[in-house]
Amino acid sequence: MITRFTGAAPPYRGGDPYADYRLQDQDAVPFTDLPDLADRRLGGSVVAASDEFFAERENLLRPERPAFDPAAFGHKGKVMDGWETRRRRGPSADRPHPGEDDHDWALVRLGVPGVVHGLVVDTAHFRGNHPRAVAVEGTATPEDGASWTVLVPRTEVGGHAANAFRVAVPRRLTHLRLRQYPDGGIARLRAHGEPVPDPEWLAALGTFDLAALENGGRAEDASDRFYSPPVHTIHPGRPRTMAEGWETRRRRDRGHDWLRYRLAAQGVIRAVEIDTGSYKGNAPGWAALSVRDADGADGADRETDPAGGWREVLPRTALQPDTVHRFVLPAAAPPATHARLDVYPDGGIARLRLYGSLTPEGARHLAGLARRLAG
Numbered sequence: 595m596i597t598r599f600t601g602a603a604p605p606y607r608g609g610d611p612y613a614d615y616r617l618q619d620q621d622a623v624p625f626t627d628l629p630d631l632a633d634r635r636l637g638g639s640v641v642a643a644s645d646e647f648f649a650e651r652e653n654l655l656r657p658e659r660p661a662f663d664p665a666a667f668g669h670k671g672k673v674m675d676g677w678e679t680r681r682r683r684g685p686s687a688d689r690p691h692p693g694e695d696d697h698d699w700a701l702v703r704l705g706v707p708g709v710v711h712g713l714v715v716d717t718a719h720f721r722g723n724h725p726r727a728v729a730v731e732g733t734a735t736p737e738d739g740a741s742w743t744v745l746v747p748r749t750e751v752g753g754h755a756a757n758a759f760r761v762a763v764p765r766r767l768t769h770l771r772l773r774q775y776p777d778g779g780i781a782r783l784r785a786h787g788e789p790v791p792d793p794e795w796l797a798a799l800g801t802f803d804l805a806a807l808e809n810g811g812r813a814e815d816a817s818d819r820f821y822s823p824p825v826h827t828i829h830p831g832r833p834r835t836m837a838e839g840w841e842t843r844r845r846r847d848r849g850h851d852w853l854r855y856r857l858a859a860q861g862v863i864r865a866v867e868i869d870t871g872s873y874k875g876n877a878p879g880w881a882a883l884s885v886r887d888a889d890g891a892d893g894a895d896r897e898t899d900p901a902g903g904w905r906e907v908l909p910r911t912a913l914q915p916d917t918v919h920r921f922v923l924p925a926a927a928p929p930a931t932h933a934r935l936d937v938y939p940d941g942g943i944a945r946l947r948l949y950g951s952l953t954p955e956g957a958r959h960l961a962g963l964a965r966r967l968a969g
């Protein structure tokens with residue numbers, strides 16, 4: 595466990611409900627840079643729960659920060675932005691307390707299967723009604739009789755806190771089981787990790803988006819994360835608002851902003867879609883795309899190459915606001931494992947789609963990875 599919070603938080607006394615929220619220094623939770631594989635926007639779902647009397651299980655995967663309205667009460671009690679079960683009782687008048695192992699559970703299907711490196715069990719706003727302890731298991735075979743691997747053993751947690759756990763289980767998981775002892779409320783569950791695509795599916799598709807998170811792509815880094823994170827650009831679908839893309843702050847220097855991606859595996863990009871959807875007064879003026887092959891023979895020359903191994907495949911090109919731009923790349927585009935989008939001078943990018951196919955080397959790499967992580 596990374597954070598060490600236990601016990602209840604003080605009752606809410608008015609003012610900012612986050613003023614006394616317990617979150618250790620973000621730097622102590624390094625895995626939150628990795629995408630949340632359970633994110634609802636990626637298709638994550640809470641498919642079942644033992645109980646959800648006070649608050650619905652689906653709240654667990656909502657992407658936004660949990661909200662608290664002190665005045666909101668419904669027919670079932672205080673309206674809570676999380677998953678909250680009723681209070682458990684013992685079997686009889688002389689044994690009024692729940693048994694030692696009594697607990698509630700929720701079953702989560704990840705939006706994107708992959709290796710989970712860290713979990714956050716967020717009890718925001720559950721101050722006197724948070725669980726005493728939690729446990730999390732994972733599997734890739736959720737049907738009856740599935741074998742579950744322990745990711746987090748039963749551990750005491752605190753109320754109104756970000757309870758963070760490092761996970762060291764090198765397996766491709768599709769489902770998680772969250773247990774709370776003996777009952778209570780959990781606002782959010784975040785499962786940060788690396789997506790691991792199904793190589794058979796990608797082979798059947800042939801040509802697909804090599805950058806998409808659901809296909810195993812990653813937004814590795816970006817020049818700016820002021821308004822929104824770079825991972826948004828490889829989410830599925832089109833964004834409905836500016837908040838669902840990647841937007842930089844206004845630059846006041848002579849530089850420019852950029853996004854760097856790791857592709858699903860070594861592949862050849864043939865068609866590029868740059869979407870400035872919703873960015874109307876703040877779309878970049880121009881964009882250029884470069885690729886690099888970290889697996890290829892030219893890797894050795896990278897140290898001496900002034901471009902660091904990057905090859906431009908789309909020269910600096912004007913962009914329109916709120917538009918999907920499509921570019922067909924020259925037939926001779928080089929194989930690549932990474933891509934970089936430079937935007938000039940700053941602005942918002944809603945989505946980047948890099949359609950292409952795996953090289954035989956890339957396909958072999960993904961098949962080997964899936965085999966090793968099948969466990």
Ligand SMILES: NC(=O)NC(NC(N)=O)C(=O)[O-]
Binds near residue numbers: 648649672678
């Ligand atoms: N004030 C509460 O939150 N009480 C109860 N919970 C809800 N949601 O009403 C409870 O028993 O935990």
